[in-house]
Amino acid sequence: MKYISTKIQFSRELFSKARAGKPALLKLGTTALLLFISFQALVAQTVKLNANKTPFEKVCKQIEKQTGYYFVYAKDLKDKALPVTAVVKDEPISKALEIVFKDLPYSYKVVDKVVSVNTAEPKPIPGSTSAISDTFTLYGQVFDQGIPNGGLPNASVMTLTTKRMTLTDATGNFVLHGVKWEEKLVVRYIGYEDYTTTTSSNLKRRIIIMKLANNQLDKVVVTAYGKTSNRFNTGNIITISGKEIEDLPFQNPLMALEGRVPGLVISQVNSDPSSPFKIEIRGRNSLNPTIPTDPLIIVDGVPIGPLDLIKSTQTSGNLDISPGLDQSGISAGYTGGQSPLFGINMHDIESISVLKDADATAIYGSRGANGVIIIKTKKGEFGENRVNVNVSKGFTHPSRFYNFLDTDQYRAMRKEAFANDGIEISSDPTAPGYAPDLLIWDSTKYTDWGKYFYDALGQSTNASASVSGGNKLSTYRISGAYFDRQNIGQRGGTKNMSLSTNYGIRSKNEKFMLNMSLNVGKNKVDAINTSDKSTLPPNAPDPLKSNGELNFDEYRGIYQFPLAFKSLKQAYNSNTDRISGSVNLSYNIIKGLDFTATLGYDNSNMEAKSMIPVAASDPVSNTPPTGSVNNGTTKNTSLNFDPTLVYNKSIGQGIFTAMVGFTYNSKETSSKFIRATGFTSDDLINSMSNAPNISVNDRSAEYKYAGLYSQIGYRFKERYLINFSGRRDGSSRFGADNRFGNFGSIGAGWIITEEPWMKTFIPNILTYMKFRGSYGSTGSDQVGEYQYLTQWGNNIAANGDFTVYPYNGVVPIISLLHANNEFHWERNNKLEGAIEFQLFRKINVNASWYKNLCDNQLVSYPTGIFTGYTSFTANLPAKVENKGFELNITAQIMRSANFYWNVGFNTSRNSNTILAFPNLELSPYANRYKIGGSTNDRFLLEYNGVDPETGEFTYTDAN
Template sequence: MKKSYTSIGHISCVLMLTVAGTSFQAQVQRSSDTISRKSIAEASVLRKKTDTLSPSNKPPSEKVSNIEEVVLNAGYYKVKDKERTGSIAKVSSKDIENQPVANVLSAIQGRVSGVNIIQNSGVPGGGFDIQIRGKNSLRREGNDPMYIVDGVVISSENPSRYSSSIMPYSSISPLNSINPNDIENIEILKDADATAIYGSRGANGVVLITTKKGKKGKTQFSVNSSYALSSAASKMKMMNTAEYVRMRKEAYANDGITAYPATAYDINGIWNQSRYTDWQKVLIGNTAEAISTQISISGGSEGTSFLVSGSHQEQTTVFPASFRYKTNNITSNISHQSKDRKFTANISNLISFQTNNMLNQEITNKSLFLSPNAPALYSPNGSINWENNTFDNPIAPFVSTYSNDNKQFTSNINMGYEVYKGISVKLNGGVNYRAFEEYSLLPHTMYNPSYGLTSASSSALRNRRQYFSYIIEPQINWKHDFGDHQFDVLAGGTFQQDSGYQSQNQGYGFESNALIHNIGAAKTKIITEAGSEYRYAALFGRINYQYKNKYILNVTGRRDGSSRFGPQKRFANFGAVGAAWLFSNENILRESRWLSFGKFRGSIGTTGNDKIGDYQYLDTYTISGTGYGGITALNPSRLYNPLFSWEKTEKLEAAVELGFLKDRINLSAAWYRNRSSNQLVGIPLPGTTGFSSIQANLPATVENKGFELDINAYPIKSSKFKWNTSFNISIPTSKLVSFPGLEGSTYANQYVLGYPVSIVKVYQYEGIDPVTGLYRFKDFNGDGKITSLDDNQVIERIGVRYFGGLQNQLQYKSWTFSFLLQFVKQRNWNYHNYMPTPGTMNNQPVELLDVWSADNQGGTYMPYTSGADTQKTTLQTLFKNSTAAIDDASFIRLKNIQLSYRLKPESSIIKDVLIYFQGQNLLTWTNYFGLDPEFVLTGFLPPLKTYSFGIQLNF
């Protein structure tokens, strides 16, 4: 479906006008919790025993006893939402629970401003690309945020080596191990004030995940089960057999070939020219199934509470085979508080078992390229059909095997004790263990028999990676009020150690494929093993000062030490200053009827990045594949450089938060700027050195800045009917600010000063020559040839212009209905960049029927070629890398829809029952030319459309 993008602005305007003009009484919902900011601030003042209010300062009489303040997790401390000086976004469990997703990142797409999330693949168990306020590092792996689950740091490093053929960048998300239904809250820290306390690990933002805890009271038992059906969200309209055959014959005619070659099976009489197969339907058109079951028990006394939960999930794929992804999770939590409330302890555990068997080669591209009259997949006897060795069967890779087994264990203990009034000590500790193993078995039978391959060409690959990390963080906190002055001081330290071990076994050539599961039976074996150790230590502190509940100053600092740098560069200082003014608490505004809350806040500070890998500063050696005189040889693999150090990101933010009409409408607007320098990349070296590059700090600076707007409102709130609506939009910009010596470096054709680092340089497409019908491109250097890099001069800004979401929730008695619209304005590569030369033995979209000819001189595409015309083949290559291959990839997507009904049966056993329906990725409005506008690499399976039905029983 296609729709104009002016609807985004229209929706926003209608939303704001409707909210502003409504006469219904309402109360704003902020961060998914109900608050009344003005009342809270005044109630806080009333609770102070030391305060003396003058008659002019007395708050208006309002009920505050039932008001709940929103408290945000800032990592090492908690802060009331109204008192925070930093940028912290919160997503609560009610926004993500019961969604038909295996990874929580999919559930929060479009819900948080400043956080752009892209799903890399529709294959179960895949990964996500998450950018919090843009890309700060020139290295792809240097842009991952910091993940913390219940106080334990979770490594974002990808363990896979052999899944790249099915998952872009072999991406496997570290959050796959967490059941979204086990999550209580997600807080995302964005600016310097919020992230600087994490020092070198906060440059790309911090994702804090808090799992659910038990609550005191009667023991409760819950069963939650759902069933989901998924399918490809979109397809391309390809040529049918008649159109395809006409294209192929016309291509040979254009090339002056009258006798079709023996390999042109589709039109030389070998294959049936009347047969038609919709390969998208056959190869990626199946319906995937998913089942999810979760059982939990919770309860507790006044001092101790507990929760234990176990879940099982299974997902199949849309491919025509029995591939399956399974996860089994066990989570537990126990919390204790002493009778005098001085001692607290909390222990959380997460155990996850994941298994995934996928096809070894992606076939989504084959569903687009395969000739519509190609033979059937199976022979009459049920074996793979090779059609007399004329057909490269797309399901042949199914005889190969890819599988991975992923085990993860995370445990956290958090203890605190109030040693004196206002002084408390705390100890946070945890461990994270991950064991990942994958196999890739490639028998020779997956290839066309005409190649003449035997089992000697079969191969078996195994990769094993183990990771163990522990963290210890002692802390001391002092809080005290001196009349109108409030102090909150925190000091602590961090010690973290990571140990990793990886082994890769590769076997090539087997006497029989029956032995392929035993790499020891291979004729050629390559075994590599490596271990690594990473140590990190830090001291951190925070001073928070408040005056009269109106003026807030927050200062954070951290000194970090990392073993990833040389002895003289291991330590660095990071810090930030944040400030806020609650101007709605000023006397002149206390009685305001239209302004219920107002706050200005801002922050400035520096964070860092040491995501460079271990031992990068050392000169290292690898074992040579060939020996010398019977002696094992070593090859130098890296040059010594003890001088490179941290990437540093300077962050600046200014924001305003407003509440109107007794918090009927809540608005937050923020402007930010991040500048990242000392880029940790490989600096090119002359070939005479024997090395292509040396790891060092590149003197380049990348700037990300932008504007974020969040609006949250309750247009209607009554005893029977409630309507909550929220809208967010982010407008990011990025550019390379400085790069000394760029013009003379090997990066000259990759980056341009003043432009984003995501730009690409392409040829300027100038349409079709009206005389010859061939593609034309601008000749920048005037040499009459469009083949050199001198003509590759047009700068295209690939990436997002703005993105956001519109969410609505309506509740009537026991019914709840909600939906989320996600929108993205962007430019990216379209299908032209990926498609094969029109006229060759590959199917094409129906748009390719509009070809130039003497009778159709307004045609979009040049005349077909079978591949024999080298000029057209060259022009097609230029076309694929020209401005014609980059287009508007914007979209509006009905990301999520939910309808639920809660009933309370007259039973002493069942407390209540929740019946729900969920939909994911249901509709997409776009003008994009391609399979799906949300993608990383074209040719991979895009995100799926899912319908889910479930029931939850609470006892």
């Protein structure tokens, strides 16, 4: 194109001279003939070339040898010329020269068979006395499309030919020196589409408007203390946008993660929406069955969750789950506790990120051993005032019921059982063959007890509203929500009310920004114990009378089938008040250097009550019926402070990032359990002062945590990625000599599709490919509070709690725990390798392999009661390995202004293995674990069926 342009300029000059007379016309005709002959000769030659960083002079000689053309250039260019990377396959010399010079900052001109490189200066502009310079200084400003005059700081601006790079300042301004005219300019900013344009010496100041990315590669990915994109991420982070989950009918955002994140296993304690969750990311790391597997959960920079004081909520695997906000133990037989995230408004969530590998989690140090979940809530946005209202009504019903025996089948089975045992059926309550279901109850009656209790529809009403808006200097958002759910069977339910506010301001020079959030919520839970509702014979009498009272009359004296549904009168309810807030400020000290600080506060107060009224007991009994009530309170307060310095600078052909920060976290949790018994009237059961007997149990704990962390990263040529992080943590859960621990990681990535040599042979369908890997160490201090100290009290847990009662008016105390200040941090070493690629710019595939090894296991080591203690905390040199494979595929099927359709698929496989356990056979864990087995294995009897002669179950005798 430069060749043609030169001829046109030259011809215009000749035409202007033609007006002077015929000699000019003759000169024009001669010149035109020479140009035509030169052009024909240029087209006739072909070139074949394969150069990979080949010296410029060598490439010129190869072309000279193949074509007979001759290159002319200055000596300084010969010595300092950039190497050439180009592939030419039997192309005309005109096309070959275009390919060779495409990525070189040199111009050329062809006359006859002479190719002159940067030897002739451009023709001066008519009327001008000076020549046009090859390079110029480009000025510009980068803006957000959605915020007029809202500059984007730290956006990268890069030229593709001269490889010049810089970052924008706090207001989005940039200055880029040495820019060549008509070369490609690329601007990048996290979460926005790349902006590509061509420079021009006539336009030396550019206004660049960036659009939010709607492709998977450039979407924002939330990291530990910042953000990145999938394109440049070196860690394993899955981010789910609030848009994807805001319309789900959930009262807990954890439920929205089920099935969306490979390697994440979530199971709820029971079906009540308020109950806690068991959360595992890539398997269980600890042998200690009393250590929760929960990852660190952070909401707007504030770690969420109380200290675990009781650890009493058991799952079927006998692994403890923290009861969450209820540390009094009142909810154990009903909801199993209350999740700290219960009641968060789904429409307030901006994104949820799950961090899994060492590169993503090691910067959290001891808190990142089990992974990290980061929840960001919505902030105010620029624009006119916007009001959003969402109202939904939902219904719940079991998809199917158990198929129970009908009355005839049940009676036949019972008669066969008596016959097999050789026992005669009798209506005498004192006889061995007493069978009221066969001889007393109606033989034609049939009730499906599952449907009797669960067949009624559950329903929910969800309403939320928000208003937001703002300008360049200030934004705001206010939202409120109400959620009312009635459980299946129309017995029990939950209610949530929440109010959230956010306000943000920035200075006129955009150096200072302040963001404040406040969230207030109230949760109410009503529940019953539904464990005994479907085990009655199909012809059993109705448990309730027509007036709603329990039907004790027809069940009295029938010990085989005690009256079910008594728990319908045994109410549980709780009320939780919660307030949380955060203040985040940032200040741009100088270009590239920013100071940020986050101060967060979280407070919850839960009051729970369970009741067994007099009406739940048979009024006709040997002892007068009495009622009881349990009252519990749990208070939790958390304070977190995170100041950070972040430095960004373009160095060479890359972007250098450094961060250093400090974390301080303080938590206090207290609970009180008051049990009142002996009430003879339900009219007085809510009055504690009228209780004949009262017992009180209270617990409290305090936790302090501090950490110093740093991170260094470099992105070179937009394809080589490296990231280092380190942290030193201090925890109040260890003795003075072992209070601090050091952790760190390294992560790297290689975007191979950005390699020039790769672009020559990759298929067009492959638009992106990256290899990444990471290795690092995280820790764990999840052993509870004060385990290194001797503890005293009047209640000891040994085969169940028992209390030492007062003697002569004095309350005695006994030693509960043996002191041990020698135990230290549990350590989890993580290794990962992964490949990520994109097909057709729509299909994104992420495949990763990982291997985690946890050693220095922290366990509560059991001891004989004769020692005076039941256990002590210590480290065991055992090793637990989790390794596996994860695959995550997302595809954008269709997208328009008002409609989009995305699909996703993920799968994972984890192998949990105990690799080492010295002297396992001599330890208290000999009957629980075995080397080569899993921490989830349970040793049970091997069932061999029923002995036909005795009718008894039989099992294999291992001995």
